[in-house]
Amino acid sequence: MALRVQSPGALSTVQDLGRVGYERFGVSHSDPMDAFALRAANRLVGNPANAAGVEFVLDAPVFQAERDCIAACTGYGWMMEVKGRSVGSWRAALVRRGEVIRFLPEPETAAGPTGAAGWGYFAVSGGIDTPPVMGSRSTDLRARLGGVGGRALSEGDVLPVAPAPLDLRITGRWLPPHLRPAYGAEVTVPAVPGPQEAVFSVLSYAEFWEAGWQISPTSDRMGCRLTGTPLERTTEVELLSEGIAPGSVQVPPDGQPIVLMADRPTTGGYPKIATVAQCGLPLIAQAMPGRGQVRFEVVTVEEAQARWRVLIGGLETGVVDDGEDPAY
């Protein structure tokens, strides 16, 4: 079975949960920007969490299904349309052979000059079956690894889909909003202080947690660039290059923090004032430029882990079978 790419969208890439185990060789982890959304999309269509889907942003792709399948769209602000009928978001829908799948911005999120929706995720039963590279189907655009030839989708691409039994019982099931991350125009992002919080001035350290930060339009899969009061250090010592954790908030000499995201480099030498927690990554990822502010809140490692486990647990147990497939 395959999906034909009728229209590629602005930046649509095949992603799974990332390329694990090669960071010490300089290979970026290439996560999804919003890992929770991809996990949820997979859960809804009956895939394992690490099945590959398609991540998209700004301008969505258009697919045509070669065979009957179950599909779902998650993320922030996108809804799926099958054969011209809206099936909403965070909901599994049946797609019949030959039907066209589109994604449209949800009306409620429409605001701001740069558009409404954030990163969208598409999963199909069986999972996208491009050849894994070093154990992952994630696309590393810089190193040109994985996905479809290491690049974003193009018109005419044919995405292979692994075979899967068609389970009609799961069509119509959905994940209620209270079990999703607290996406919004203004978000509060949980972060663990450090590891290099001590190099910042007392005032700047306080400023980081108290200020509202704007997301710069230059943000991309490598990092969310924040604009606001420049943060100052008390020491001039350059940090020797060290490994980079996901969500690291690094502060270059210009004092404007960058939250390192999906295509982050594996090592770097800028000090990190805080590190966004796993449960906070979807929130910062989906905070789009031109909309509200982002604030950070201090959490301990234990609190952060507890919140992430609750979110993932909700995915396991909270999917609602309402038995009604909105497409039919």
Place this chain on the structure above:
Amino acid sequence: MSKLSLRPAGDSALLVSFDTGGQIDLDTNLRAHALAAALETANQNDPMPGMGEAVPGYATLLVHYDPLLTGYAEVEARVRACLVNDAVSLREPRRVEIPVVYGGEDGPDLDFVAQHSGLSVEEVVHIHASREYPVFLMGFTPGFPYLGGMDPAIAAPRLPAPRSRVPAGSVGIAGEQTGVYPLESPGGWRIIGRTPLRLFDPLRAEPFLLAPGDLVRFVPIEQAISPLEGG
């Protein structure tokens, strides 16, 4: 003995830092590699679900873990146990020879480096090829080694403007540093030679010829006839 700290880097990694006052120090770097080796051995003998990869820096080791499967306290306990044993894990580094065609089309900046150093081309090659270079860490791009220990006598400034294409396998000098480009990329290094070895092949069972902690020696060869796989 350098100060040691263990701290969380978010909720999915633990950062081990050895304090060297910001200086690159080989012994400290070897300690980081020894700890990584000890963690790997421990995980083989007593697997810990959720324990992830350990990524070395110059004076650090970042230990990744999956917070759905384990917690910071457990990871810290495992790291501390391995720190006790890491001196035992300090083992002979793996030595890797990299054959290099120096100069000519493969080394367009070799003449510049010679002139800049006030040495002959042969002397530059001899100096470059006579040392063993530790791989402190890898990063920046897949397979790129941060090598230490180049003789400052052949140091040379970067190009005023980078080339848009530096061929894969190019060996270069930038300031007091030497290195190899595993993939074709833009670059501002002075290119003195090229290796026919494919340092990074994503489809190979072992994609990387080099690893952090290795000792690299460059071996001058005559013109390569065909690309070698290198094992």
